[in-house]
Amino acid sequence: MPRPYVRSLALAAAAALIQLMAPAPATADSVVIGGSPVDISQSPWTVALSSRDRFGGTRAGQFCGGVVVDRSTVLTAAHCLSAAVLGAPPGRVRDLKVIADRTDLTSSQGKEIPVTSTWVNPQYNSYTNTGDFGVLTLATPLPAGSVIPMAPAGDPAYTPGTPATVYGWGDVTGNATYTSSLRAAGLQVLTDATCEKAYPGGLDGRYVASSMLCAGAPEGGHDACQGDSGGPLVANGRLIGVVSWGSGCGQPGRPGVYTRVSEAVKVLGGGH
Incomplete structure (x- = not known):
């Protein structure tokens, strides 16, 4: 595959x-896919x-x-x-x-x-x-x-529909147009069923709920992109995801997939 x-x-x-x-x-009015400029003091x-x-x-x-x-x-x-x-x-x-x-x-x-x-x-x-x-x-x-706290398993921040924000300096268009200033995009946490439907396996990859979560907007247009990998997905003031993979950037029906931070908490410990 x-x-x-x-x-x-x-x-x-x-x-x-x-x-x-x-x-x-x-330029200053360009944004991370569907997002806006932010100052580092905000994150x-x-x-x-x-x-x-x-x-x-x-x-x-x-x-x-x-x-x-x-x-x-x-x-x-x-x-x-x-x-x-x-x-x-x-x-x-x-x-x-x-x-x-x-x-x-x-x-x-x-x-x-x-x-x-x-x-x-x-x-x-x-x-x-x-x-x-x-x-x-x-x-x-x-x-x-x-320092931002990591959300353990069961944290309400993982609840589908929760507003979330992704931050990064990556591609702002999906066409290798990289920004020099930090951007943020507002998303929402999606259900595992939505993510499994978007990524059932094959060419676009497979969503594994135990290790991953996904976030986006039903109509697309809000997303992380190339160069944002490793960056934070934050909800309710807690870290819930790390930018990992996806199919395209901001495409309808192809939300961004994030490492589920509760898995990292299990491995690293929850004392942060």
Whole structure:
């Protein structure tokens, strides 16, 4: 079965070149698919993963998103830490950093923090995209105000119909138009039945409720896209999802699929 369309900038070196050759950063009135510009102060737990050696310096080397779940711990998508994306195992990427407290990637705002270690969920399956989460440990801790709590299983934030917001610096059109400023898109949590109908298997991938959740709008037009992988999906002030995969961006009947954060809570512990 062909792989689903994974929402990272690269699954191979050729995809990395797409970002480097993408059009100039979008203007201020352009938005993440169906979203709007936001300042980092509105979501201080949203961070960018960076490697200028791999992705160039135009947008500070951003290639994925992440979310601060402990002062020295960033949760992201496992596929963001793969050798296919980074060109080498993450431990061999000399300039792997997390950019925090920065709205516009082209500015000097905030800080760029080296990563001291990485960990990928050993149950991650790159073929099915189940268990798609990993962790980066920061050399310097961030303030407590930068941390967002992770929602455990049974949290009301997972209830279908709950308003949610996804954040990122990814593609704003679905046509490789990458933004330099943080964007947010309003979505709603969808039922497992809706997600299973959208992704029953085959070319578009299979939705696995125990590991995933999906969010979007019935008419489409609101979504994460390429470059947003690893970024946060937030509802009721808690982290419920990590951008993982989907078919296209903002397409009706093809909502974005997220790693269900309650699975990460089980593995990592719920003390954040």
